Amino acid sequence: MIKQNSRGTLIVISAPSGCGKGSVINGLLKNDSKNRWLSVSTTSRPIRDNDIPGKTYNFVTKEEFEQKIEEGYFLEYTNYVGNYYGTPKEFIGEKLKAGIDVILEIEIEGANNIKKLIPEALFIFIMPPSLKVMVQRLKNRGTDSKEKILERFHTAYKEINEVTKYNYVVVNDVLEDAIDKVEAIIKSEKCRVDRIEEVFLDTKEEEIHELLIDDKDFVNEDIKI
DSSP, X not given: OEEEOOOOOEEEEEOOXXXXXXXXXXXXXXXXXXXXEEEOOEEOSOOOTTOOBTTTBEEOOHHHHHHHHHTTOEEEEXXXXXXXXXXXXXXXXXXXXXXXXXXXXXXXXXXXXXXXXXXXXXXXXXXXXXHHXXXXXXXXXXXXXXXXXXXXXXXXXXXXXXXXXXXXXXXXXXXXXXXXXXXHHHHHHTTOGGGEEEEOOSSOHHHHHHHHHHOTTOOGGGOOO
């Protein structure tokens, strides 16, 4: 009785460093790899030991990134903790049109840029259970100096105050629970009234009315429509 818009959903997921947004996104993709696609961001930051070029990020030099800016390659881009991060335009539109949900893993400033361009996108903010836990996760990475961790901490403190600009917030304490919550958010979004293209009735009101009027031995259980 309801025809829903078949267009995919643009899902923007942000979080301060050390909140596990990458792990949450990996869980979402594992749950439904056929109907979800992660748009891989481009960055000028150095490659870490656990990075997989082309999967975690597309890595370029600062000069190469700035050249791509001039070429109009990015849907949006920002400078975060001294490094460029950008969302390529390529493929996003055609994936959404094909009914595939597109996930963007981007920083807060980038998310704000997307909101101006595509306000109907779904914005989800991943929070740490506490700032203390977040700092410990950053230390456990073993990839950043003490100074860099302090810089990330101060940035995260400011970013958490941006949470009200998002549609939903999920605390990533137990990873599986966080993934389940984001799954529930995505499913509920697809049931929104503004995604309905048409409401139709497969039986005319007059036909049902006549059936009820003519039924001399009416009981509730006999009604089969």
